[in-house]
Structures are given as structure tokens and as C-alpha cells.
Amino acid sequence: MSGPFGLPLALLTDSYKASHAAVFPSALSATAYAEFRQPFNNDPSDYRMVFYGLQYIITTYVSRVWTDTDVDTAKAFFSTHNAGHSAFPFPETLFRKFVRENNGHFPIRIYAMREGSVVYPHTPVMQISARDEYAGLVTYLESVLLMMWYPSAVATLSRKAHTRIKERYSQSVDESAMWTLESRMHDFGFRACTCVEQSMLGGAAHLLTFAGSDTMSAAYYVQHVLNGGRPVATSVPATEHSVMTAYQSERQAVMRVLDEYGKGVVACVLDSYDYARALRDVLPVVAERQVRDGGVFVIRPDSGDQVEAVLMGLQAADKVFGSTLNSKGYKVIRNASVIQGDGVTLDSLERILDAVLNAGFSAECVGFGMGGGLLQKLDRDMMGMAVKLSSITYEDGQTRDIMKFPKQGSSKVSLPGKFSVHADAAQNGAPVAYRASHAPSDPDLLQLVYDCGPVPGHTWDSFDAVRARLDDQWTRFPKIARAVSDDLLDYQKLVHDRQEQRVNDGSAFA
Numbered sequence: 069m070s071g072p073f074g075l076p077l078a079l080l081t082d083s084y085k086a087s088h089a090a091v092f093p094s095a096l097s098a099t100a101y102a103e104f105r106q107p108f109n110n111d112p113s114d115y116r117m118v119f120y121g122l123q124y125i126i127t128t129y130v131s132r133v134w135t136d137t138d139v140d141t142a143k144a145f146f147s148t149h150n151a152g153h154s155a156f157p158f159p160e161t162l163f164r165k166f167v168r169e170n171n172g173h174f175p176i177r178i179y180a181m182r183e184g185s186v187v188y189p190h191t192p193v194m195q196i197s198a199r200d201e202y203a204g205l206v207t208y209l210e211s212v213l214l215m216m217w218y219p220s221a222v223a224t225l226s227r228k229a230h231t232r233i234k235e236r237y238s239q240s241v242d243e244s245a246m247w248t249l250e251s252r253m254h255d256f257g258f259r260a261c262t263c264v265e266q267s268m269l270g271g272a273a274h275l276l277t278f279a280g281s282d283t284m285s286a287a288y289y290v291q292h293v294l295n296g297g298r299p300v301a302t303s304v305p306a307t308e309h310s311v312m313t314a315y316q317s318e319r320q321a322v323m324r325v326l327d328e329y330g331k332g333v334v335a336c337v338l339d340s341y342d343y344a345r346a347l348r349d350v351l352p353v354v355a356e357r358q359v360r361d362g363g364v365f366v367i368r369p370d371s372g373d374q375v376e377a378v379l380m381g382l383q384a385a386d387k388v389f390g391s392t393l394n395s396k397g398y399k400v401i402r403n404a405s406v407i408q409g410d411g412v413t414l415d416s417l418e419r420i421l422d423a424v425l426n427a428g429f430s431a432e433c434v435g436f437g438m439g440g441g442l443l444q445k446l447d448r449d450m451m452g453m454a455v456k457l458s459s460i461t462y463e464d465g466q467t468r469d470i471m472k473f474p475k476q477g478s479s480k481v482s483l484p485g486k487f488s489v490h491a492d493a494a495q496n497g498a499p500v501a502y503r504a505s506h507a508p509s510d511p512d513l514l515q516l517v518y519d520c521g522p523v524p525g526h527t528w529d530s531f532d533a534v535r536a537r538l539d540d541q542w543t544r545f546p547k548i549a550r551a552v553s554d555d556l557l558d559y560q561k562l563v564h565d566r567q568e569q570r571v572n573d574g575s576a577f578a
Contacts, residue, residue, distance in 0.1 A: 077142075096199065099459040113548075115549065118186060118224045119184070130209060178519075256442070287299075300531060375420050488501075
């Protein structure tokens with residue numbers, strides 16, 4: 069079999085998709101598109117989102133070559149998959165046809181925004197089409213294509229964290245220390261993931277913005293698969309509670325760690341027994357040693373109130389390590405800092421940073437780690453990613469542009485027609501969707517990434533290039549932008565009114 073995990077490729081979808089080709093209208097072509105319906109977590113102040121992860125899905129799943137063995141194995145599965153373990157319908161004839169006539173490549177065409185693009189609600193981020201007898205397969209791979217909601221959500225979350233930290237950096241950090249910003253949020257999420265694949269994709273999405281990561285599956289994937297061997301992720305030696313409690317005392321544990329790693333950056337968790345006493349009794353010895361050796365000691369609390377724990381660590385470190393006052397009037401602790409990695413969210417990150425600055429410390433004195441909150445506590449509804457049919461051309465040549473407008477669900481209204489997406493100079497280059505037939509003359513941001521098989525000559529951008537694109541667009545684009553052109557909105561209203569009339573007069577149900 070050609071599919072991953074011992075699965076035939078025909079099963080990389082939802083069951084009901086297999087039944088659709090047989091009932092789809094005979095057509096010359098069909099077109100669908102993908103969009104995010106809402107900003108991340110319905111944030112009313114910032115609509116920007118990151119489109120990321122399609123390369124993995126295209127190369128790992130969509131571009132795989134189907135074989136007759138895949139179809140045979142799927143047929144055996146479908147033979148007992150219907151109610152009562154009876155045969156479930158699936159398009160065996162179509163599958164065998166493209167195995168023979170299209171070298172086993174799935175017969176759809178996909179245009180998409182480039183990886184790392186900043187998009188908004190209702191930006192068509194993908195456009196999918198199928199022709200002739202394969203028109204009914206246009207959304208067969210919808211389910212696996214939609215899985216890019218996950219790396220897109222992680223990438224957006226990390227970028228939002230970066231935005232919040234950067235604001236406090238601009239207020240409290242000297243220009244000479246701004247380079248530390250990319251290490252201020254560390255990925256602790258490997259153990260929170262449901263599988264290694266999730267850690268790799270989510271961890272890579274985080275690395276679009278930050279460089280700190282303990283998720284080595286992602287660090288390796290980014291460096292050696294996506295970036296030509298050029299490293300992106302870094303980490304530092306650090307202890308966990310099992311190391312600290314294995315010694316008779318925390319002082320013994322810390323001194324052993326300093327013997328081994330004290331000349332560089334090293335982090336120690338200090339709440340195994342009593343965080344306050346560790347700061348009082350152990351930290352002075354650490355300071356004497358670290359100042360002598362020139363290393364940096366990172367204090368890690370792992371329990372208690374987040375704001376209180378960070379401030380306790382900073383104040384204790386300031387007392388024994390000392391600090392300097394930077395040009396913006398904030399303290400920078402010498403040879404020490406604090407990292408908060410327990411239960412961090414976007415909201416708690418802001419509370420901690422504001423408290424740190426209010427206490428007179430520079431934002432560079434504190435770092436953050438996110439685990440489950442970064443790689444696991446997300447879902448597709450956070451940005452509402454969806455794929456919808458938007459146009460069909462029937463066998464008689466009549467084209468019908470389609471939209472969904474459920475009376476009881478206005479948030480699920482879709483766009484009708486075929487689209488192109490263009491940079492809007494009036495919005496600093498933010499993407500705006502147009503009807504393909506009424507598009508500007510400048511280049512379409514939707515690029516061909518799959519054409520009933522791999523696109524000859526197409527190469528994916530390096531991870532460095534994707535990072536640079538995201539950084540540029542997130543900085544340049546407005547937080548809230550007009551994502552759909554007036555012409556397309558007018559056309560949506562026209563199609564809506566026409567279809568609503570059919571609903572009202574009953575012809576839509578005849």
C-alpha cells in the first residue's frame with residue numbers, strides 16, 4: 069500500500085466523502101476553496117492569522133502515488149463499512165481510472181497562498197478544482213487538507229505571543245539586547261502532543277517566530293528537511309524535578325549542575341520543596357559561582373501564582389547577582405534571569421510582563437515556556453477553517469456560482485465563484501480576494517502547488533524564507549484589514565439574493 073501508517077490512500081478522508089462521487093451532478097468542472105472564517109480565538113482587536121503547513125500535507129499525503137493495491141485494500145474495507153457491516157459505496161471505477169491514466173496521482177488542481185503568508189478571515193487560502201468525470205472528487209481530500217488548521221493555529225498563537233512580548237521589549241529593552249527576543253518563548257510541548265507527527269508540525273510552526281524549542285522532532289525536521297541543514301532551533305541544559313530530588317539537598321543538585329554547565333546558560337527548577345527558601349538559601353551560593361564563571365543562571369518556578377513566582381525570582385536574583393540600569397531606565401539582572409513555563413497563556417504572559425515592568429525590571433529578564441498551551445490546547449474552531457464548494461459548470465456548459473448561507477448560521481456564509489487574491493497597496497500589501505474574472509492585473513497570490521500530480525519545476529520556499537515572509541507581513545500588514553473586494557461582496561449579495569428568492573418561493577426545495 070502507498071498510504072502512511074499502513075493505510076490505503078482512499079481512506080484518508082471521512083466516510084461520507086466516499087459516497088459523494090456517485091450522487092454529484094455530472095459536470096465539466098467543480099471548484100471549492102478554503103478559508104479561515106474568524107480571527108484566532110475571535111480576537112476583536114487583531115484579525116491577522118498565519119497560513120502554514122500545506123507543504124507537509126501536499127508532499128506527505130496528496131502527492132502520493134495511488135496503486136491498484138490501494139484500491140483493492142480500500143475495497144475490502146468498504147465491503148463491510150456500511151450499516152449492518154454491509155458494503156459502503158465508494159468510487160472504485162474513478163480510482164482505478166486515475167491509477168491507470170494519471171500515473172496514480174489524485175486528479176485535482178490546488179492553488180494556494182505561500183507558506184507563512186499573513187491572511188484574514190475569508191481570505192481564500194486554497195482553491196481546489198477538478199474536471200470532467202473527476203468533478204465529484206473535488207472535495208474528496210478536504211479532510212486531510214483541512215488538517216493544516218493545526219500548524220496555522222500554532223503559528224498564529226506563537227506570533228501573537230511574540231507581538232505581546234515585543235511591545236514590552238520596545239518599552240524596556242535596549243536596542244543592543246533586542247536579539248534576545250526570539251528566545252523569549254520556548255516550546256515545551258513535545259510531551260503534550262498526541263503523536264510525534266503533531267509535535268513535528270506544531271513545533272515547526274512555533275519556530276516560524278521563535279528559536280527556543282525543546283521539541284527536537286521539530287528542530288530536526290525544520291533544519292534538515294525544510295531548511296537545507298541550516299539550524300533554527302536552540303535550547304540550553306536544564307534540570308527537571310527528578311534531577312533536583314535525586315540529591316540529598318537542592319544545593320548539592322545545583323552545584324553539580326554548575327560544575328557541568330556553569331560556564332554557559334543553564335536553567336534549574338527550584339520549587340521541588342520550597343521555592344522561597346531555595347531563593348533565599350541556595351541562590352546566593354549560585355550567584356557567587358556564576359559571577360566567577362561568567363555563566364547565566366535561569367531560575368525556573370513551576371508552581372504557585374505565576375506573577376508572584378516570577379517577581380520573587382527576579383527580586384531574589386537582583387539582590388544577590390545585582391543589576392544594571394539600561395538606557396530606558398529598567399533593571400537588567402547580571403548573570404541571571406527567570407523563565408515561567410507553567411500554565412502560560414497569552415493573557416497570563418501579558419500579566420507577568422506588565423508586573424515585571426511595573427517592578428522596574430526589563431522584559432529581557434524573563435522568558436516563557438509553553439507546552440500543552442502551545443501544541444495541544446487548540447482546535448479547528450479557533451480560526452474556523454472550512455472548505456466549501458463555490459462554482460460548478462454542468463455538462464451543458466452552464467456555470468453556477470454557489471454559496472452557503474444557512475438561515476440559522478450566518479457565521480458559515482461562504483463566497484461564490486472562482487477567486488484570485490492580490491496584494492492591496494492601500495493596506496500595505498494585505499491580501500484581498502477578487503472574482504477571478506474581475507481581478508487586478510498584478511500577480512495572483514494563489515499559486516499552483518499541485519496539478520493532478522507534482523507541478524514540474526515547483527519548489528517550496530526554504531524555512532528561512534518562510535520565516536522572513538511572516539516577519540515582514542506581520543509587521544507590515546494592519547491588524548484589521550478588508551479581505552474581500554467590494555466587487556466580490558456585491559457579487560456575493562447578488563448570488564445570495566438570487567438563491568434566497570429560490571428559497572422563499574420554494575424552488576430550492578422542489
